[in-house]
Amino acid sequence: ENGVTLCAIERAWRDGRTEFRKPVSCHLYPIRLVRFSNGTVGLNYHRWDVCAPARACGRKLGVPVYKALREPIVRRFGEEFYTALEAAESYLKNNN
Template structure:
């Protein structure tokens, strides 16, 4: 493809594979394994930590005893080895807000939100995945498409549905950057893909 590797929408830098790659979470296959894999929690902002703290009482009974103990000892978030603020984890991997429905991993925060019990859904870093956001020291924001081996089923499903990453993530992208920005992203994506197809 002749689409440039980096695209700028407003003041946000975007990796072009967010437009060109296909993705759709296949929860029936993966069982929500992203909540319990990895060596750190989900990146969060200070504002999100406050939102999570306000929601903790609502979801408390859905959390494991181990998760409750971790929260009691260090709170809902901590600073990891890279200096990033992330959600607390259990046993070096499980997010403290993981709860279970049989073999399926669920986010207790999102579960409560979907039931209308809280106004906060989940960290935007979780909602945006497989897009990862990077904020540079000058304030520039960059969005990159992250490939994790546990999400292979999501890539296969996305290809089967012919669903680009940015379309799959419409809701969290609008939540993070606004409706106007997202529409501009769609317009640019359509223009670039159309131009590229004509060249082929």
């Protein structure tokens, strides 16, 4: 659709053909979660060649990965966390 390949499970869910939504770990990809021994969670970007066209498109449009993955990030961590990501990006841009 519009040159974008969609996950069949996600497409079926969006079309209302199933109540099952793909797991959040898949929804977040290429972000992978890492649990540390102190209980905190880290977010790591997994660079994979199959994602190269998406990276190129994001660069061209000026869309960072976290903005492209807003929905799954909010789904997993909540709106407050996403707002903090936006604030962090703004802070880094203004204090670089």
